Amino acid sequence: MRIVQLIDSLEAGGAERMAVNFTNALTGKVAFSGIVATRKEGVLKQEINHIDTYAFLGRKSKFDLKAIGLMSDYIKKNQIEIVHAHGSSYFFAVLVKLFNPKIKLIWHDHYGNRAEDNKQKNVLKICSYFFSKILTVNEDLKIWSLKNLNCNQVFFIPNFSDLKPTQEKTILKGEINKRIVCLANLKNPKNHVTLLTAFISSEVYKKNWTLHLIGKDFNDAYSNNLKAIIKENGLENSIFIYNACQDVKFILSQATVGVLSSTYEGFPVTLLEYAQSKLTVVSTNVGYCKNLVNHYSNGILFDPLDSDNLSNHLMYLAHNPEICSNFATQFQKDIEANYSKEAIINKYLNLI
Template sequence: MKIMVLGTRGIPDIPGGVETHCEHLYPRMLKNGENSITVICRSNYVEDKSRKEYKGINLKNIYSPKSKSFEAIVHSFLSVIYIAFKRPDVVHIHAIGPNLVTGLARLFNLKVVMTHHGPDYKRMKWNGLAKFFLKTGEWMGVKFGNHVIVISQEIKQHIADTYNRTDSILIPNGVDKPTVSTNTDYLETLGITKDQYIFTLGRFVPEKGFDYLIRAYAQTNLSKKYRLVIAGDADHESEYSLELKALAKKNNVVLTGFIKGEKLQQLFSYAALFVLPSFYEGLPIALLEAMSYGLPILASNIPANTQVNLPQDCYFKVGNEAMLIYYMDSLKLREQERFEYQMKQYDWDLIADQTLDVYKSLI
């Protein structure tokens, strides 16, 4: 089976939820040489443009402009023209923005699977025109996709209520088994001590809520003993990201930038608490990673977070600084305290098999 993938900035090691999803998913589909998979990458995110392969996945770089508003649209249009000449058995388009080209792909007689990772037009960073294109992409993907995959029950219900499409297939994000690090050298370079820091990660955009997390943290008794560490950065520097960095510096918060691999493993391995204060998520892989490491967790009570069924006292009202302060100060953190969460449905091997079944149903 010949599969081509569109909608991700690229793989490997490119930050983002869709990117992480694709990086973990597609290598698991190369079973017994039965499938050929090509991931289309956006040229402006690929550092090593000579690289043509990752774990058996073919990589194809196609031009994308350095524009937050237009990179996905331009790249998706050029990509679907390229894909039309290559004639794969299945085209898999991730995220609602790139699905603007689903109708065009169908005109080329291509079989299209859409994965809806969330209504991105709810993100605070987008202006009115961008929201219009995102909503149109959602409509196009849901209307013309042969099959629609959703990563959460909330999105499944949204599609049913908004577009009367009730046959979407729920296949969640996944998470690898944790690699618990025995090293602390990276922590030492950050000036932090194991078991003595609170951790979170994500892009520096308003909907992640890192600004009110910092303000809440600064007012807690925990701040006298535990540092706050935020891993991530902005894809495109903005007024918000600059203000966030200034706020972090003022409150002695550690910012690591985008990290992966051993550095990220060390931070997950030795965190005393993981906090996810987001206003909006699809199904956050960062939360699943924290669960896989068994960390104590505080998360905002948005549907994307509550669907993983953490204990009720792990959730606070989204955006409520006073409640977050109260919850953080109510915690009795213990060194290397770990919990066992239910993770079976988030196994990448199972998710790969479920996605392949969707492809096979089209052929």
């Protein structure tokens, strides 16, 4: 098989990371494994193992004929048989298929709030006539696709983590064994305000615990609000914002607790990366998160709209380091047993 992953950007994000993960993991297992970014490049470009299989189209508009031509050239040059389109890249993928009717088009849905968001639903429904298969990151999305789209070949396939060592640049501030990290871009629905509110009310910072926000800072109203909260509470030495970073594996190796506080999620790769790094996980209970985290067995689940709930959990972990460590060990074992890269890739190859 000759496969290319299609993604709109290579900025840090779940769908973007999975496009790169699939590209790298399929190398050597199929005749050709490549990746194409349509609109933007980004930090994840550095994680593509074989950059000679990568192309950037510089797409400027929905119906960018130049970008369609570049993609068609890529398909012909590399004899592509399957285009695996992630997230919002499905529309461009359909346009490309109109010019290259022999290719098979697989769409991979990563959007955890799909059932609640009707924006462009009709466009997606029309485009789905051209999909050979649909892959989803949880069972709810699978059910939604079967009910609403025009493709009956729909399969749930879990995400997987594939963190690799990179140049070690980012040194986290604060004390060792007392660092809480949140790996999420500073935007909705990542719900950083609830996390900050809980961290402040828990007062774990008085015991020298620190909170570290790792993710793209868009320097907009959302991030300005977070910075204002930090300043108003005089916690500039306890809560830190780092912006997007490439050395995620190194960053996570310096932390003890990993938090995800989103109001909605599909199947967050972040939790898998926390597991790979043996962090104690405190996770929102939305999307597939509750299938990964067994409350008070291998981690902690909380209601993302309840900052008091999260605050209590942070206090509990801060006062019980042994339990904190046990959760981390068990979570890593559970993820390795059920969501290994090898198992997911084998399932993927069988499906396609």
